Amino acid sequence: MLEACGLTCSKRDRTLFEGLSLVVNTGELLYLRGPNGAGKTSLLRILTGLSEPDSGAVLYNGVNISEDKTGYYRDLFYLGHKSGTNGSLSALDNLSFWLAQHSISMQENTLYDVLAKVGLVGLEDVPVRYLSAGQQRRVALSRLWLKPAKVWILDEPFTALDVKGVHLLETSMKEHVSRGGLIITTSHQHLSETAGEHRVFDLEYRF
Numbered sequence: 001m002l003e004a005c006g007l008t009c010s011k012r013d014r015t016l017f018e019g020l021s022l023v024v025n026t027g028e029l030l031y032l033r034g035p036n037g038a039g040k041t042s043l044l045r046i047l048t049g050l051s052e053p054d055s056g057a058v059l060y061n062g063v064n065i066s067e068d069k070t071g072y073y074r075d076l077f078y079l080g081h082k083s084g085t086n087g088s089l090s091a092l093d094n095l096s097f098w099l100a101q102h103s104i105s106m107q108e109n110t111l112y113d114v115l116a117k118v119g120l121v122g123l124e125d126v127p128v129r130y131l132s133a134g135q136q137r138r139v140a141l142s143r144l145w146l147k148p149a150k151v152w153i154l155d156e157p158f159t160a161l162d163v164k165g166v167h168l169l170e171t172s173m174k175e176h177v178s179r180g181g182l183i184i185t186t187s188h189q190h191l192s193e194t195a196g197e198h199r200v201f202d203l204e205y206r207f
């Protein structure tokens with residue numbers, strides 16, 4: 001269970017949210033919506049421990065994430081809205097580097113299976129900067145299937161994906177939740193029925 005307790009966050013002179021509390025249980029998909037600038041990314045970054053709130057706390061299974069970041073990060077997969085890849089490196093090298101960074105050992109066959117899943121076989125050796133926007137997104141998304149994380153926090157994961165890519169991701173979300181995973185995702189497009197049941201949390205734009 002992931003719990004936000006009374007979170008307040010201000011950027012420059014604007015309070016994005018104040019005393020925000022929410023609970024997301026295992027086996028649940030939370031769809032975080034809101035207009036541009038409402039503070040969705042800011043909230044997600046706090047929920048991952050990458051940013052500190054001005055006040056409030058985030059608890060994972062009842063423990064403040066700032067007290068056990070290692071334990072939390074073991075269970076967490078975070079996809080930011082930037083791809084987080086090195087454009088000079090190929091998909092294969094980017095993913096191998098990422099696996100090493102996260103101390104995940106993996107057979108090359110399994111890595112190729114994931115590349116096949118996201119439709120990148122044949123492009124695995126091309127520097128990522130030469131791939132299309134959707135293909136670059138697929139490289140970033142591949143990590144979802146490389147780390148067995150219980151908690152997925154996804155910031156606009158559908159950006160640049162084609163219809164098949166959206167379907168693949170929504171199907172994976174539904175499967176993850178049915179296995180007891182927990183997902184928080186933002187998106188400016190509606191989640192379809194393929195993503196399964198989900199709860200909506202609307203973040204209003206505060207002036």
Ligand SMILES: Nc1ncnc2c1ncn2[C@@H]1O[C@H](COP(=O)(O)OP(=O)(O)OP(=O)(O)O)[C@@H](O)[C@H]1O
Pocket residue numbers: 011012016034035036037038039040041042043
């Ligand atoms: N590091 C920062 N310094 C100053 N202002 C920031 C910083 N990060 C975010 N902001 C401001 O906070 C507000 C919320 O930004 P945020 O990225 O959280 O919004 P969002 O809801 O994710 O928007 P979008 O839908 O456009 O992605 C914006 O007005 C942004 O300019």
